[in-house]
Amino acid sequence: xxxxxxxxxxxxxxxxxxxxxxxxxxxxxxxxxxxxxxxxxxxxxxxxxxxxxxxxxxxxxxxxxxxxxxxxxxxxxxxxxxxxxxxxxxxxxxxxxxxxxxxxxxxxxxxxxxxxxxxxxxxxxxxxxxxxxxxxxxxxxxxxxxxxxxxxxxxxxxxxxxxxxxxxxxxxxxxxxxxxxxxxxxxxxxxxxxxxxxxxxxxxxxxxxxxxxxxxxxxxxxxxxxxxxxxxxxxxxxxxxxxxxxxxxxxxxxxxxxxxxxxxxxxxxxxxxxxxxxxxxxxxxxxxxxxxxxxxxxxxxxxxxxxxxxxxxxxxxxxxxxxxxxxxxxxxxxxxxxxx
Numbered sequence: 424x425x426x427x428x429x430x431x432x433x434x435x436x437x438x439x440x441x442x443x444x445x446x447x448x449x450x451x452x453x454x455x456x457x458x459x460x461x462x463x464x465x466x467x468x469x470x471x472x473x474x475x476x477x478x479x480x481x482x483x484x485x486x487x488x489x490x491x492x493x494x495x496x497x498x499x500x501x502x503x504x505x506x507x508x509x510x511x512x513x514x515x516x517x518x519x520x521x522x523x524x525x526x527x528x529x530x531x532x533x534x535x536x537x538x539x540x541x542x543x544x545x546x547x548x549x550x551x552x553x554x555x556x557x558x559x560x561x562x563x564x565x566x567x568x569x570x571x572x573x574x575x576x577x578x579x580x581x582x583x584x585x586x587x588x589x590x591x592x593x594x595x596x597x598x599x600x601x602x603x604x605x606x607x608x609x610x611x612x613x614x615x616x617x618x619x620x621x622x623x624x625x626x627x628x629x630x631x632x633x634x635x636x637x638x639x640x641x642x643x644x645x646x647x648x649x650x651x652x653x654x655x656x657x658x659x660x661x662x663x664x665x666x667x668x669x670x671x672x673x674x675x676x677x678x679x680x681x682x683x684x685x686x687x688x689x690x691x692x693x694x695x696x697x698x699x700x701x702x703x704x705x706x707x708x709x710x711x712x713x714x715x716x717x718x719x720x721x722x723x724x725x726x727x728x729x730x731x732x733x734x735x736x737x738x739x740x741x742x743x744x745x746x747x748x749x750x751x752x753x754x755x756x757x758x759x760x761x762x763x
Contacts, residue, residue, distance in 0.1 A: 437536070440696075441496025443645050447636035448503055448691065454632045455507070459563040460572040460594070462511030465582050467503060469515055473522040474502035481531040497536050501525055504544035504692060508684055508731065509551070510562045512573065512581045512594070517558055521547040541738045542698045545731040552726060560727060564596035600674075600682055600727055630681045637690030649706035650699060651689040657714020658685060665722060679718060688717070688730040698738045705741070705748035713737045 455463045478498040482489050492498075505521055525547030533539040552559040566572045573581060573594055640646045658679050665673035679685060684692070693699060693710055700709035713733040720729025 437495045437497060440645055441500050443640065443643050444500050444691065445496065445503065447639045447645075448507070450632040450635055451507070451629060451687070452503075454629045458565055458567075458629055459511065460566055460569070460578070461575045462563060462573060462578040462581075463506070464575065465578045466506040466509065466511045466513075466518065469518045469582060470502040470506040470522055471499060473519045474498045474526060477523055477526040481527055481535075485531065485535070487535075492536070495536070498526060498530075501530070501544045501547075504687075505547050507687060508544065508548045508692075510559060510595075512563065512578055513558050513561065514585070515582050517551060517555060520554075521551045523547075524550045537697055539697055540741075542692060542695045542734055545692060545734045548731045549735060552731070561591055561595045562727075563594055568596065569594050600721055630686050633686035633690060637686065640690060640694070646690065646694040647703075647706070649703055650694050650710040653707045653710035654689045654693055654714045654717075655680065655685070657711040658718055659714075661715045661718040665718070673722060679721065683721070683728040684730040685717070688713075688734065692730065693734055693737075698734075698741065700741050700744050700748070702745055702748040702750060704750075705744040708744050708748065709737050709741060712740075 452463060452467065475493060475498060478493060479489055482492055502522065505525055506518070509518070509521065525543040529541050529543035529546035530536065530539050533541075563569070564572075571594055637646075637651055641648060641651075659676045662674065662676040662679040666675045689710075693713055700706045713730075713736075716733035716736055717729040720726060720732055724732075726732065
């Protein structure tokens, strides 16, 4: 029976939503390959292969049908987000461990899609950076400054066969946040190295592509404005306060917005509909605090970026946030819930 004229019965399927997310990520992937070299294609391929392998294994162990879950696109989004969050050209087994933890532990151990408390891709990333910090700090140098950027064949060799004739020193470099931290500890000013980082890496283009992808998700109503705006505001305000207190020691807000996984996190990671807050006010609290924690971890922590850990910390708080930010039911007396 059709619904009333004022009720829409059209719903986005999981597959349709995931395809829109993947389409929104494509510009960022292309620009990533242009700025840092073709190694990202190998990372995506390896993560995707292991994601489907572990997803199929988990479904078989749980006696669930393979086709509906392997074709809904959710595990592919997890694979892409993990690959884009990690350094490229790492040994293949690093990607395998990350996907195993993301799919088997963070997703299926909690009951599968829709039941996971934590963002699977960020669980995989956090486990890797804690367990293998040496590998997870081998970030690729931009093509514009690298002494040698591995081509596609060399990238496959590095991932599956080891270093070979190409030394990591030739294609890796410190991240801008690591460079600022080291410069400040050596007695320099944060704003000086931050400006130099902008000149060298030209990463603004990559940031703009993730921003463009986020606008696409907003336009197609896959996500709402609450989480991206609140997260970016949290990052900006926190970094702005620190910068205002001591510009020599702390990087300015713009630096935090265009480096690391800020834009990727704002539009693609924090907006995970399962592990994020589900109420309008809850989304603002959830994402705003995640932005605050991200800057604190970047400034005072020992890890190159704080997005993953801030997301996981706020994932834990989501049940509490949602329980205390439920909108008032129409007709409910103000100041009380339920009952007459």
